[in-house]
Amino acid sequence: MDDLLADFVAETREMLEASGGEIVAWEADPSDRARLDTIFRFVHTVKGNCGFFDFPRLEKLSHAAEDALADCRAGRREADRGLVSAVLAIIDRISEMIDSIEAGEDHPDGGDDALIAALNPHRDALGMSLDEAHKSPETPQAAAASPAEGKADAAPKAARGASVQRTIRLPTELLDEVMKGVSDMVLARNDLARRLRDAGEHPEIDGPFDRLSTILAEVRSSITRMRMQRLEHLFTSLPRLVRDLSTELGKQVMVDFEGGEVELDREMIEMVRDPLTHIIRNAIDHGLEGPGERIKSGKHEIGLLKFAARQSGNQITLAISDDGRGIDADRLAAKAVTAGIYSQAEIDEMSDRRKHHLIFEPGLSTAEKVSSVSGRGVGMDVVRANIERVGGSIDVTTKPGEGTSFHLKLPLTLSIIAALTVGSGGQRYAIPRSYVEEIVFGSSDHVDFAEAGDRRLVTFRGKRVPCLALGEILGSEGPGSVDWASMTLVLIRLASNDVFALAVDRVYDHEDVVVKPIAPAIMETGLYAGTTLLDDGRPMMLLDLPSIAQTHRLVDEMRSVARTLPEDEQTEQRKARPVMLFTGLDGRRRAVRLELVRRIDTISREAIDIEGSRKQAVIDGAIFSLLGLEYGELPDKRCRLLRLSDGEHEVVYAVSEVLDAADMEGEIVPSSADPAVEGVTLIGGEPVPVIDGHGLFAAQGTARKAGRTASCRLPANSDWARTILEPLVEAAGYRVSTEAEEQTDVAIELVDDDSPMASPARHVIRLRPEPAPAENDDESIYRYDREALLNALKRARVGKTA
Amino acid sequence: MNDLLLMCLIAGRRAAISAARVQSVIEIDQITPIPGAPDFILGLTAMRSQALTVIDCQIALGFGGQDRGSGRRAAVVQVGGHSYALLVEEAYDVGEARSDPIEVPGGFGPGWQMAARGMVETDCGPTLLIDVDALVAGPVARAA
CATH class of the missing domain: 2.40.50.180 (CheA-289, Domain 4)
Known part of the structure; x- marks a missing residue:
């Protein structure tokens, strides 16, 4: 079941249970105002939630009950026994419907109108109670309504209960406690494992110990899952939001996600939803230009909004980047002066970076005009406040004409992360594996070291990236004493897409480590994100790469270095x-x-x-x-x-x-x-x-998928297309689609296939069954002429990018 | 006042740490250094699969670089949710405080003044009562 729906069901159930007592109390004393309020809140919430889903019946019922109760609250109507019974009948019906929704069934039709009609005060005036309404011949469908139906439903409902996955809600503190206990247990197990190794082989102990380890691993993963949710859950809701906003603002926006597998505390996901929404609004509204302006400035008319998430130690880094016009530092500064936040003299002393950070000042908006979605006074200052409230931080980098990135750092309550262990100065350190792009040996022929001023650069595969020696960063090795050729280079890609090479003495291993927080005095060094214990019981520090990159000013510098310089070089090489x-x-x-x-x-x-x-x-x-x-x-x-x-x-x-x-x-x-x-x-x-x-x-029809590419539609009804053509087209770098409605970059048609083309494609390739072309046909390709077909696909692709 | 105190030797002086704060006294055998960390943090050590931040009390009090005894004993304390091992020259026994901590005219001298909560009388004579929180904060933070 959809997660949102499950939440809805769980929440409604919880409210039903909580209001059970209230309902009984209200029945005893219909004039009790506090009870009335509680029940009103319940139906009101149900009605509100229904708006998100397509439950018209549920909405109608709760709406009717809400109206009736609102009348009572406003004093337009007395709450009498008849009304209480009618409202209770509706609440019962809501409860039944929730059961049906959870089981994924349709609730039997009918009876709703009678229930709603029972709310009508005039019925009371006529002296008709709800029970009479049910029996009344005027409303025959009422007979099929709640009481009878309730009974008929009882048996299947009980059976359903077993198959439906039941959920309970727990206080998060309890989960935290359990989680902490389990991670301590893992550490204790590691300790025990080391002692057992030292003590030599003991088959009678090793067996049970292995079993304990396996169980512990399982428990650990389920416990972790309890609180964690993949960021995908958050990401899936974004394309819709982006679509709605971009349609509203007349812009075309493409969304790209990376790192959806990164897991974050459920609660944290909820906490960042609003700030994220706001950042997206901002990006679409004033970050990205309209299609006309984009084409004029030589960009693709469709704007790109990119979300990239990475985990590092106790933190999740989430970067939201657009390729829009960037933040105009001077205009922002001028606004700050106009708004009286800073004096012109103060502004003059600011670096561009500092000016960009003005966007987080309260009372500033870069919007020229207030549009329907932004510039309404809720600014980035609120976003920052919200992020900081959950213990995170937010940063912005921007380049005029090229785009803006917001970097959110969010804490993780507890984390078990995949790490790469590296050595420097005889010590081991852990690097979150999500950052590691590649490992290269400094001695390789295709790695060149160069110097630009004091900045050490390494050229690798046509790209020049800054290089830092871990020994130098940590101060255990003086500058200049590094023997670069003997080092192993770990190419690091940060969430901001900044790349740098970290030179280490050696790379040890991949390990899953439990990260524990470190003392504030160590945190202040800006070098470490946490600590963890090695299997042999020795502590090991987890490096805080984003902070190290920041300290060495690599986050900004990279923009110019990696993008402009090597690109020319690469085009040359490609030739x-x-x-x-x-x-x-x-x-x-x-x-x-x-x-x-x-x-x-x-x-x-x-x-x-x-x-x-x-x-x-x-x-x-x-x-x-x-x-x-x-x-x-x-x-x-x-x-x-x-x-x-x-x-x-x-x-x-x-x-x-x-x-x-x-x-x-x-x-x-x-x-x-x-x-x-x-x-x-x-x-x-x-x-x-x-x-x-x-x-x-x-030969690898089912190899792992990566990235997105041009699409190609194949005839849906041809076995030949599916078995022979599809692998070939995929090998040529296309994503294959058989959806007739989808607009694709290329479509392949069979000449002897008379089914009409449903939707246009940018390129159409026609295949004929005979080696020799038929008369008046100089375009089609013989379907086993692999060379010609691949060439045609390639041409279509070049045509697309051109 | 009969508070229990852990009697120890720091920088050649008799000192005491409130025993209520001390979780245990351990023998440290291996310390993983943390490059880039302040001087008074010697590194990390593991105790029962838990990482402790090792603090050299002598340096934390501002007595840098002096000859330290060969003692490798440390008192384990918790400050702000983090566990620390306070490395002392010598850890003796637990004794009772015979008086409230009091100030001494003229103070206890630089370094000590910052981290001492006062002097207490014990069976072994006057002893400085060390303020664990101040010690853990380190000389820099206290000076600031």
Whole structure:
């Protein structure tokens, strides 16, 4: 059942139970004003909630009861026994309907009107009680109403009760307490595990201990689930909001979500809903420009609103970014002066960043005119106050003409996070894994270090990113004493999309850690977000990467560095068609087109599962198809994997070593002997086989999905299209749709298929069943001409982006 | 006044911590240093699968860099929901306070004055009663 609906049912039930006593008391004394108020509140709330759902009958009933009770409250009517019975009958009916809603059934029709009619005061004047109304021949449907129906319903209702998932509400403090107990239990177990290891093998103890560990792990995960809710729940409600707002304001907005799997305390989700809504309103209303203005300034006419969530230690970072016009610092400053918040002299001394923060000052609005959705005096100051009230913080970064990002940091009451443990200066530190983009060895040939002023930069895969040595950050190593080539680089991507490289002595392992808060004096260093215990019982610090990036001013700097500079470089490289060189499991050199490589993973052998022809690898909790095994055996311990992506699917390809990135010097000479090889190219004067990306993905119809891409509609009623065409189209990077109504980028039609095209597509590709074209047909493609079809798809795609 | 006190030696002086605040006295064997943290925080240590912030009382009182005894004993206290291990030179026994903490004309000297709640009479003679909260806040916070 939908979560919102479940909440509605639970809330209504709770109110029903709570008002049960009130109802009885009211029945005893209809003139009791306090009871009347309680019951009025109940029907009023039910009526209000019904508005969110489509329950017209429920709404009508509660509305009628509310009206009658409102009359009593206003003194227009006396609450007498007849009214009490009528209201009670309605409340009973509401209760029955709630049961039906929870069971997902329709409540039997009929009887509502009689119940509502019973509220009518004139009935009392005529001397008719509710019971008479039921019996009355004038209202035959009433006979089928509550009493009889109630009985008929009783049996199935009891049976239903067993199948319906019952929910209870608990005070969150109790959950907190249980959760704390369980995480302490996990720590105690780790401690015990260490002692058992030290004591040597004890089969009679190890067995039960393992069982205890398994149970504890299960309990821990259920306890965590009790309070946590995936951010998706919040995200799912946003597209609708964005749609409504953008329609209202005549703008086109696309929404992008990232990190929906991040879990947050249920209560916290509710707390951020309003501030988030406000930020969205702001972004759409005055962040994003209208379509005309956007096209004029060279942007895509559809604005982009992006939500990205990440977890780091005790915090969730939620970034809401738009690609609109950005905040005009000077206009904001001028407003602040006009409003008398700051003097011109004070403003003159402010940095741009400081000026941007004026947006959080009370009494400031950047809206030129008050529109229907914003500029009504509830400003970002309220948003900030609300975020800070729940122990979070809010920050803003903006660039004129490019967009604005709001960064929300929200605390987590307790967290168990996936972490990467790294070493520096003989110590271990934990990094939240959600930040880790990639791990690169400083000694690799394709990593270059450079200096710009005092800022150390690392060039990797055509991108120049700032580089920090963990030893330097922590002050355990002096500047200049770092031997960069011996370091391992961890590429960090913050929620704000800022990237930097963190140089560490070595990377140890992935671990799930229980994060505990640290003493305020340590918190003040701005380096750590929490502490956790290693399995061997030693404490380990969890690094606060956003704060470190802030301290080293990487959050702002990155905007210019990562976006402008490397982009030119990359377009240049793309022309040269770069490939990544590696040695396969058989030790032979091969290459793969660099566009296909998303990242390089190193995982342990245990994370790979091979059974018959099924070969899969588990990375970060996701399953990927594993390829490249035909060349040899996997190494015993650490396996190097290339994660390949065609934009929509991801697979991993086992290699024994990643060599370098190189440019293809000439054309690829096609080879038909080996289907896994696209062809052979010359690199450094030597022939290197290039693996066939299309072939790889074509064979992986169900590989993991990633990102969104162009869409292609296939004929819905053709088996051939589904089994043969679909994998091919998907391998070409399209999302396949068979919905006739959907407007897609490309549509593929079969010439011999006479079903009409339902909805237009930007490009139409027609396939014919015969190799030779029919007369007057110079456009269609023979359906087994793979080359021509792929070319057509590619053309359509280029046409789309152009 | 018969408050129980944990008698210990800090910076070569006899000192006492209210026993009610002390959860236990532990022997510290391993400390994980925290680079970047203030001096008086030596690092973290684990006690029964719980991480404690280790505070060097001598440095916290402002007696930096002096020769410390070889003692590795620490009193475990809780301040503001966080657990700390107060590293002292020597931890003796629990004794009874024979008087209320009193001020001494002229004070107890720099450092001590900040973190001492006063002097108490004990069976072993006059002893300074240490204010745990002030000690944990560290020299910087107190000076500010």
